[in-house]
Amino acid sequence: RKEVEQDPGPFNVPEGATVAFNCTYSNSASQSFFWYRQDCRKEPKLLMSVYSSGNEDGRFTAQLNRASQYISLLIRDSKLSDSATYLCVVSPLAGGSYIPTFGRGTSLIVHP
Amino acid sequence: DGGITQSPKYLFRKEGQNVTLSCEQNLNHDAMYWYRQDPGQGLRLIYYSQIVNDFQKGDIAEGYSVSREKKESFPLTVTSAQKNPTAFYLCASSRVERGLTDTQYFGPGTRLTVL
Numbered sequence: 558r559k560e561v562e563q564d565p566g567p568f569n570v571p572e573g574a575t576v577a578f579n580c581t582y583s584n585s586a587s588q589s590f591f592w593y594r595q596d597c598r599k600e601p602k603l604l605m606s607v608y609s610s611g612n613e614d615g616r617f618t619a620q621l622n623r624a625s626q627y628i629s630l631l632i633r634d635s636k637l638s639d640s641a642t643y644l645c646v647v648s649p650l651a652g653g654s655y656i657p658t659f660g661r662g663t664s665l666i667v668h669p
Numbered sequence: 670d671g672g673i674t675q676s677p678k679y680l681f682r683k684e685g686q687n688v689t690l691s692c693e694q695n696l697n698h699d700a701m702y703w704y705r706q707d708p709g710q711g712l713r714l715i716y717y718s719q720i721v722n723d724f725q726k727g728d729i730a731e732g733y734s735v736s737r738e739k740k741e742s743f744p745l746t747v748t749s750a751q752k753n754p755t756a757f758y759l760c761a762s763s764r765v766e767r768g769l770t771d772t773q774y775f776g777p778g779t780r781l782t783v784l
Contacts, residue, residue, distance in 0.1 A: 601759075
């Protein structure tokens with residue numbers, strides 16, 4: 558089983574739709590959870606950090622469920638500009654250190 | 670401007686040649702990382718360093734080498750032993766607090782093509 562798993566998609570949604578992605582992780586001792594956005598042929602950029610209490614930034618909401626070992630990202634009122642790949646990052650404990658591990662990403666395509 | 674830079678943006682090399690990719694940061698971050706990304710794939714960790722003069726292998730270190738002589742710099746050498754070196758290489762840096770990695774900031778990446 559991979560340490561961090563995401564559905565690669567693509568998720569194909571119309572403008573204005575609400576879409577949600579999940580990311581599961583296998584190491585229960587994991588810390589430091591993030592969502593990054595990556596546009597085609599560009600570097601990843603931080604979208605938001607993920608906390609147990611939840612985190613909201615405008616149309617984006619991220620949640621952490623430690624009991625079920627997953628993080629989620631909810632995008633409301635999707636825009637064409639939201640089309641990108643969304644990468645989750647989890648830091649499992651390995652060899653005494655927490656090392657960031659990326660999922661393979663979920664592709665989102667927002668169409669008119 | 671604070672940030673992380675990688676050079677060059679595109680690099681072409683002949684098979685069997687070693688090549689070194691540059692990564693520099695002026696964010697005063699302790700930790701630096703090298704990732705490889707293949708088309709349609711996520712980022713795979715090659716090497717990371719949490720302190721000067723120390724670095725650790727990631728998941729796919731074979732055929733690569735690094736050095737961390739200065740806090741600001743973490744060059745990656747792709748050796749001729751790397752069987753499939755053509756890929757997009759990303760460097761990142763972050764703060765580390767109490768052993769936990771904070772937000773990673775990425776350079777623009779280097780696209781290496783081995784002919």
